[in-house]
Amino acid sequence: MSVDTDLRAPRRDLLGDPEVRRAIEKRDMAREELRRFERLNEALLSPNWEKVATEKEMEATKADIEKDGAPDPGRPNLITRAREERPRAIAHRDVLTQRLLKADAEAWELAYERASNDVPAVHENLEAAAEKYLAIARELDEAKNDLGRAWSRLSAVHSIARGVPSTGPEGVGLPVSVNGAPSPEAAVKELRRLIEQHYGAPTTERPIPAVRRLQVNGDRIHRVPRSVARDLERAWKRDGKRVDYVDGFPAESELPAVTS
Structure with a gap:
């Protein structure tokens, strides 16, 4: 009992x-x-x-x-x-x-x-804990802003590497799915997932440009987004035209299809 x-x-x-x-x-x-x-x-x-x-x-x-x-x-x-x-x-x-x-x-x-x-002491203890909490919260907010700036820079550098002009956003925003994460650990995990999904592992190898340059029958050069370059290449070739990629990278028909 x-x-x-x-x-x-x-x-x-x-x-x-x-x-x-x-x-x-x-x-x-x-x-x-x-x-x-x-x-x-x-x-x-x-x-x-x-x-x-x-x-x-x-x-x-x-x-x-x-x-x-x-x-x-x-x-x-x-x-x-x-x-x-x-x-x-x-x-x-x-x-x-x-x-x-x-x-x-x-x-x-x-x-x-x-x-x-003990009443005065416990009040003093709570105030000290509150100040510590606020200080850490401010540090966390600033760290999150630093993370946002780092994300913006990463996105801008990858855009430039793919041939898309970018000065880099000056804001500190993060993707919606990252901002909505329930904890800092979950937020970082989601951000890393997005980076892997959209950019892959870091490498100095130049990526395929986001906008391809195609020359048709040795004449006009067309700037075409990768998402449609493969279909245009196929259509022009079907019409008997010669299609050359003049951006220094393989033809889209020689590459894996672009996925969204």
Whole structure:
């Protein structure tokens, strides 16, 4: 039977008064003594003590028979012994319980009497924690802005490498899916996923331009987005025209299809 729900004194480190802490420590020692006794005498204190004792007696009797061919008449009956020992165990537990409740009551009275002495300190502690929280929040906001600027620069550099003019956005915005992430860890994971999806691993190898330059029949040069270059190349060739890519990269027909 646990009496923890009946205890009133707080945990030991909640109040700063040394006498209060010693009183609570005394209460905690009484509680641990009770818990230890209950653990060691769990079978006797259980409402099902007789069933437990009966099962133990049957197991012991079986062991006697296996060993000697018959029950040992000199062995104490475990049911009888449990019946005799249970009242003592209950009484012992009751004494320990009362000792615990007394120690808790004394600790509570002292805590109640002196808790007001800690009020200024706990307010000061909260203000210090609040200032620390605000400072870290400001650092986190600035770090997120730095991440946004780094994303903007990365996007701009990749655009330029693909032949798309870009001065780089001056804002600090991040993709919607990154801003909506539930935690910084999730945000960074999503940002890395987007980078892998759109740009792949970092490399100094020049990428295929976003806008291809195609010359038809050695004449006019057409600037065509990659998303339609393959279809135009196929259509012009179907009409018997010669199509040359003059941007220094393979023809779209020689490359994997562009996926969105």
